[in-house]
Amino acid sequence: MSFAVEEMPHEGSTSENSEEPAAIPTFSDTTPPYQDDPTYGLQWTSDEDPFSPIPHWTIEPTVGSVVLALKKAVSPDKEYTVDHCWDGVYNKIYSVLYDQKRFIMRVSLPVCPQLKTESEVATLQWIYDNTNLPVPRVQCYDSSRSNPIGFEWILMDRMEGVPLSQCWHSVTQDCKVRIVKQVAAYAAVAFERQFRAHRGIIARMLNLINRLQTLGDKFFPAPNFNPEQHLNREDDISSDEDEAAASGIEKPHESTMLWNDNISLDNILVDEQGVLRGIIDWECVSCLPLYEACQFPAFLQQARDRLAEPPTPYRVNRTQHVTNQSLREYEIELRQHHVSMLRKEFFVEMKDRCPQWVRVFRYQADLRDYEAAVQNCDNEFAYEMVERWATSVEEGSAFDEGHGRLHELLMD
The missing domain is CATH 3.30.200.20 (Phosphorylase Kinase; domain 1)
Incomplete structure (x- = not known):
């Protein structure tokens, strides 16, 4: 094959x-x-x-x-x-x-x-x-x-091999679990062998962003713009790091890890027995902060889990004609259920291999929500949900959109 x-x-x-x-x-x-x-x-x-x-x-x-x-x-x-x-x-x-x-x-x-x-x-x-x-x-x-x-x-x-997306229904759940554990093993190694990003560079980038924001007001002035009343946006980052750089003191660093956001069903190749043969498409892979990289691989991401297996159409409609639409809905729900079970297997494997990954996943989900809000604030299909999330954060209340995190719900 x-x-x-x-x-x-x-x-x-x-x-x-x-x-x-x-x-x-x-x-x-x-x-x-x-x-x-x-x-x-x-x-x-x-x-x-x-x-x-x-x-x-x-x-x-x-x-x-x-x-x-x-x-x-x-x-x-x-x-x-x-x-x-x-x-x-x-x-x-x-x-x-x-x-x-x-x-x-x-x-x-x-x-x-x-x-x-x-x-x-x-x-x-x-x-x-x-x-x-x-x-x-x-x-x-x-x-x-x-x-x-x-x-x-x-x-x-x-x-x-062939993409798992083309043979999803013919590959057994046991084979899928084995693939999930192999990907989890990679994720654990990536977490344990982190890279370092100097905060001094990040500080300079943030300072540049603030400077460009200030310049934006000059290029696109509001009506009755008065430069003397313009607010001077100061960088929140202390200048201590610049002094440290000048004195040769080692800068603090932000831990990052390798993260491929495209380990999808199309890029997972398997043989006729469902054995993993390769994972392709490693273009544009980034090193991201731990809170952003400690998440499910792309083929296990979905907005909500479906823990209960859906009833087959013939059980629901014994006396009714089973339509193509009902079959399609059943297949979608069944895949969601299978993915939910695989997500549990991935999480258990990560707990055994890399408990630190699990802690970041659990306790830094708010940072992933904020990143998702920034990425989708100009998305016409998602900005209303982001607005509700921002309001809940501002008010100190819980964000409740069907018991899901913002970054997960935006996958739907």
Whole structure:
């Protein structure tokens, strides 16, 4: 059983023996355009929604240029077969075959030049070195654009299997529990091996935010604006840290941990027996404060738990016709129930492996609510709930929206 990209249509293939010319993007012989413009080749369009621009390629990489890049990076003496598989939002995916081994190459738009590629490579290496979670092994990469493709790329092992989202109903609950425990083991290691973020940097960022807020009043003055009456917003952070930096004293730090917010059913690959074969898509993984990172992985997140198994439609409607709608509702409720049971298994596993994670999860939920409020205060579908939450906090009363936390209810 192979990864789903094999089933998707592709746009041609090539090998080093094919007659297709090794076409590459047309760049200047002296100074490539991207040296003056790091985002050269990327265009943002917002025809449908001006607030949600969509990236587009203005230069199309070719399979011939991919072969040339492989010859340069791996070996000029090997025979390479390259197939264009599919296009993601920011990437083009290619299947690569050489030495009777299959790999995946991802060519990326310059959304965050260099840093995005190097961050993902470092993340995958950290996961490989510190956990038993099966993730793609990076074979080689180029975080520059000085290569035949003209874009950044990563070559990694091909993870066999199918997404759990495509076989959820055929995989047993026991297999799902085993996967949950494997993800919990990774979460425990991530918690135990925390990173450090200097508060001095955070203080400077907060100070910059306040300065920009002040400047905003000058760029967009209110009617009858009087600069002399303008309030001077002082940074709440003490200047002690600046003095410490000047004296060489070590700054205090904020503990952070690696957090992948996209361990979803689409990115969990399993084999025919439901055994975990790999977890893919480690782009844009961040190190977040513990209160934000100590939460359920994406495939276990839901607004409310359903602890009781829903009755099957034929028990409810013995004398009535079972409609497709009732079957769909039953399937949704049954999945919610299964996820609720898996959430309990995840929590029990974390209690055994990392009790500190559980304490952060329980006692810093208010901070997760505040973060969710900030992220959704301009969401037209959620701001009323955020308003009610803010009112309850201001009044010192309990927020009661069906016995759920704000950050969980906003998942619904």
